[in-house]
Amino acid sequence: MQQRGEEDRGFAFNALLVLHDTMTSKKHILPTALYIHIPFCAKKCNYCDFNSMVSESRVVDRYLHALSKELDTLASQYTFTTIYIGGGTPSLLSEIQLERLLRSVIRYNATSQTQEYTVEANPGTLTANKVRLLKEYTVNRISLGIQSFQDRQLQFLGRIHSGDDARNVFTLLRSAGFKNINIDLIFGCPEQTPDDWKKDLEIAIALNPEHISTYALTYEGETPLTRDLKNEVIRKLDEYTELEMYKTAIEYLTLNGYNHYEISNFAKSGYECSHNHVYWRNTSYVGVGAGAHSFIDGMRMSNEKDVFRYIHGMHENKEVKSFRECLPQDHFVSETVIMALRLRQGITNTDFYERFGSTIQDQFGDTISILRKAGLVSYDDERLKLTEKGLFVADTVMAEFIYI
Numbered sequence: 510m511q512q513r514g515e516e517d518r519g520f521a522f523n524a525l526l527v528l529h530d531t532m533t534s535k536k537h538i539l540p541t542a543l544y545i546h547i548p549f550c551a552k553k554c555n556y557c558d559f560n561s562m563v564s565e566s567r568v569v570d571r572y573l574h575a576l577s578k579e580l581d582t583l584a585s586q587y588t589f590t591t592i593y594i595g596g597g598t599p600s601l602l603s604e605i606q607l608e609r610l611l612r613s614v615i616r617y618n619a620t621s622q623t624q625e626y627t628v629e630a631n632p633g634t635l636t637a638n639k640v641r642l643l644k645e646y647t648v649n650r651i652s653l654g655i656q657s658f659q660d661r662q663l664q665f666l667g668r669i670h671s672g673d674d675a676r677n678v679f680t681l682l683r684s685a686g687f688k689n690i691n692i693d694l695i696f697g698c699p700e701q702t703p704d705d706w707k708k709d710l711e712i713a714i715a716l717n718p719e720h721i722s723t724y725a726l727t728y729e730g731e732t733p734l735t736r737d738l739k740n741e742v743i744r745k746l747d748e749y750t751e752l753e754m755y756k757t758a759i760e761y762l763t764l765n766g767y768n769h770y771e772i773s774n775f776a777k778s779g780y781e782c783s784h785n786h787v788y789w790r791n792t793s794y795v796g797v798g799a800g801a802h803s804f805i806d807g808m809r810m811s812n813e814k815d816v817f818r819y820i821h822g823m824h825e826n827k828e829v830k831s832f833r834e835c836l837p838q839d840h841f842v843s844e845t846v847i848m849a850l851r852l853r854q855g856i857t858n859t860d861f862y863e864r865f866g867s868t869i870q871d872q873f874g875d876t877i878s879i880l881r882k883a884g885l886v887s888y889d890d891e892r893l894k895l896t897e898k899g900l901f902v903a904d905t906v907m908a909e910f911i912y913i
């Protein structure tokens with residue numbers, strides 16, 4: 510891992526690749542982040558509404574071919590400082606498939622320019638050989654979908670791995686030399702007690718990863734868990750306990766040296782996720798693969814979500830974008846503030862002015878004044894951010910900045 514110190518972190522937070530069009534005076538923000546979507550999983554988890562499916566190996570082969578073609582035509586136009594291979598379960602690929610994917614990424618991108626190269630992995634599918642391949646192909650950050658260390662919890666969520674698998678894979682990654690590992694954890698499951706959650710946090714802290722993401726369980730779309738909820742087979746954990754669990758995470762993790770830098774994310778100093786900062790700062794990125802989103806120069810696009818239609822489109826050299834929208838400036842401004850409020854450091858007037866040519870106060874003066882009076886945001890030293898009180902009702906606060 511190319512370790513990033515405080516100075517580099519500042520770069521990741523503040524620098525945008527901006528080109529000025531001398532004819533029109535328009536600023537063009539070039540994408541610096543590449544997302545690659547692998548939409549395959551060994552089994553669908555009970556809570557999962559992501560674009561992923563269980564599939565045969567030959568479909569995966571055809572998909573990788575299509576992906577490589579898309580990388581060839583699109584991603585080669587840019588230089589990326591961050592690359593993120595997510596899913597789905599990228600670690601599900603066979604060793605041959607994984608090497609093929611990693612080779613196509615390294616072939617089409619100046620990875621020597623890449624500061625952060627993340628691959629998501631499921632503890633149930635990562636082997637010593639795959640870890641070796643990741644290392645060999647310069648991947649320097651692993652995001653482990655652990656969710657819990659307790660088997661009862663993992664079974665409830667429908668995960669394919671056990672708590673022991675999670676610990677063993679973490680050790681395997683460390684002994685292979687990975688120095689930047691994220692652990693994903695879920696809280697707020699029915700019947701999960703505050704003590705269960707504390708135990709998960711304690712085990713995570715003892716492993717000493719550089720980054721921890723904590724997410725409250727949500728009931729999306731038509732997942733088995735949503736069905737069980739509707740049929741009253743299970744009951745949601747009450748909001749009070751869920752909020753207490755979130756507070757426990759903040760307290761435990763900050764006490765143990767993790768900086769709470771984003772609503773759901775905690776990192777040791779210098780290990781904040783640079784790739785996700787691109788989303789939180791609402792700047793440009795490129796997504797490849799089925800259903801992947803891109804945001805380039807004010808234009809939002811997404812690829813065909815259906816894996817087979819995506820493969821077919823790429824095979825036939827057809828357009829695979831299923832959605833394009835040129836974001837109106839007011840929406841862009843509003844989205845930028847909402848996304849930035851996710852960061853504990855919020856957004857500065859200088860940053861806002863550089864991008865939009867006006868101050869946050871000019872745009873949202875009345876809203877800020879009401880929220881300040883309610884103690885939900887602070888606007889000191891020209892920086893707008895959530896207060897601790899605002900953090901616990903973040904969705905409500907952010908909704909006040911939605912452009913109508």
Ligand code: SF4
Pocket residue numbers: 549550551552553554557558559561596597598631654
């Ligand atoms: S491993 Fe992740 S993407 Fe795959 S089904 Fe489970 S939650 Fe969804």
